[in-house]
Amino acid sequence: AQTVTQSQPEMSVQEAETVTLSCTYDTSESNYYLFWYKQPPSRQMILVIRQEAYKQQNATENRFSVNFQKAAKSFSLKISDSQLGDTAMYFCAFSYTGTASKLTFGTGTRLQVTL
């Protein structure tokens, strides 16, 4: 079974600075999806970014980018130009490919953006 590990329970960054959240995972599959989800205090889980394992190019969505290292089974999230609205819990998640596969989540990293 796959596992997802987030070793940073809490992080803090100043507004406009850059922060990197770490995630490692374990699987025997060669093709899969990796995700970063954001969960603000309101609890609504929102997809931030997705990476397909067969793609070598790192995914980017505006201020959010990932560093996907398949051999090392590492999947970090970089947030550039941090904003107060980025304050939230961030979860790394894994799913198999194929139709409608469940998500396996890490334990999350609480990010606080300060002035």
Add this chain to the structure above:
Amino acid sequence: EAGVAQSPRYKIIEKRQSVAFWCNPISGHATLYWYQQILGQGPKLLIQFQNNGVVDDSQLPKDRFSAERLKGVDSTLKIQPAKLEDSAVYLCASSGRLGYEQYFGPGTRLTVT
């Protein structure tokens, strides 16, 4: 397009009582998921439906939890009887043709006293 709807948002019950949560997925989404999120942890899948059939319920405590998805649309998750350790946020999610993209509802926070 309307998002995933859940009710109630909050529920407080005493142990051994029963409780039910409701979820209405995004229109047209065939797959529906119920996740349990205990404080300080990531969500964990309880049950997954494809239309009105169960795909995965391996992590559902079947002695006390039950779920149904009648007509392949709305779903209800029930706990009977509740235990203190059932205190958690219960998240419903749905996915459509792009099965890897799940959309989450706002969740129901259950407190068992």
